[in-house]
Amino acid sequence: MTHALRAVLGAAVLAVLAALGGIALTAPVAAGTDGANAPVISTQNTRTVKGERYIPGIWVDPDGCEHWVMDDGVEGYMSPHVDRKGIPVCRRGNTCGVLNSDQYFATDSYRIHSAGRAKLEEFFRSSTATAFIIAGHTDSRASDSYNMRLSFNRATSVAKVARATGARIADVRGYGERMPAATNSTVEGMAKNRRVEIICIR
Amino acid sequence: MKLARTLMALAAAASVSACVDVPIGPDKSVDRNLIDRKDLSQLKAGVWIDPNGCDHWIIDDGVEGYLSARLDKYGKPVCSGSAPPTMVTGDFKGGSTSVIGDPL
Numbered sequence: 001m002t003h004a005l006r007a008v009l010g011a012a013v014l015a016v017l018a019a020l021g022g023i024a025l026t027a028p029v030a031a032g033t034d035g036a037n038a039p040v041i042s043t044q045n046t047r048t049v050k051g052e053r054y055i056p057g058i059w060v061d062p063d064g065c066e067h068w069v070m071d072d073g074v075e076g077y078m079s080p081h082v083d084r085k086g087i088p089v090c091r092r093g094n095t096c097g098v099l100n101s102d103q104y105f106a107t108d109s110y111r112i113h114s115a116g117r118a119k120l121e122e123f124f125r126s127s128t129a130t131a132f133i134i135a136g137h138t139d140s141r142a143s144d145s146y147n148m149r150l151s152f153n154r155a156t157s158v159a160k161v162a163r164a165t166g167a168r169i170a171d172v173r174g175y176g177e178r179m180p181a182a183t184n185s186t187v188e189g190m191a192k193n194r195r196v197e198i199i200c201i202r
Numbered sequence: 203m204k205l206a207r208t209l210m211a212l213a214a215a216a217s218v219s220a221c222v223d224v225p226i227g228p229d230k231s232v233d234r235n236l237i238d239r240k241d242l243s244q245l246k247a248g249v250w251i252d253p254n255g256c257d258h259w260i261i262d263d264g265v266e267g268y269l270s271a272r273l274d275k276y277g278k279p280v281c282s283g284s285a286p287p288t289m290v291t292g293d294f295k296g297g298s299t300s301v302i303g304d305p306l
Contacts, residue, residue: 057231057242059268061259063280067270069242070230076266077230078259086277093275131282133274170282179276199274201282
């Protein structure tokens, strides 16, 4: 079938659909028989959308995260699958280490104990990852800005140890109390939230 | 040899574009070409580093090409530094067959 013929046929089909759909869409959506108690549903809220349906497939990248993928004949399209907050939808994570902050830092401090430093050096020396992302987190006590600063300082301390072993650091971040892993209303939950995450990039 | 391969590829591309004029329907999750036919979940990716140094998944699937950002669990771009900007690494043409290959 030629492209022009297809376009004409498509337009004809659309016109028929629009004619049929126009009647259905502009009719009151919930007209009651008595009329008195029927809610007035504004027809301003109904609109006819002219378009074509594109149902995507899902491709999972080597990190385990999903992407929308469409093949439209000779064109291909792809975009990361993220939720409405911008967080990628992944089937597995690439977090390869979570440091319990209590075991590496004193309260309010970002100096790593010497025992913790040795453990970290061992971790980064034995890892096969090509790069690391270091992200610090705190519980929700103290102010947000204080926690942002503390978590970033702690992540930086970890990154320093990593760099000294020759590891490549792709990014260092502090998320403060904004990305809790557990509830902040229990002691155990708060302990879980005080952490430094290491993401391995392979 | 190279000319013959290119001609063959062009002929193949022409036959493919002839057959894709058949309406594909709303489900775009399958590669319906006669050559390279597959479910799109099987695509093989390489990594392209953009001019800012950040990673993208790149896939050459014969006549289709795909590019999508590599994001970490927080939704930020992954800038691994595994290669210099504008370089591509990895076997990203693995999804296409030798028939079409990558003539262009």
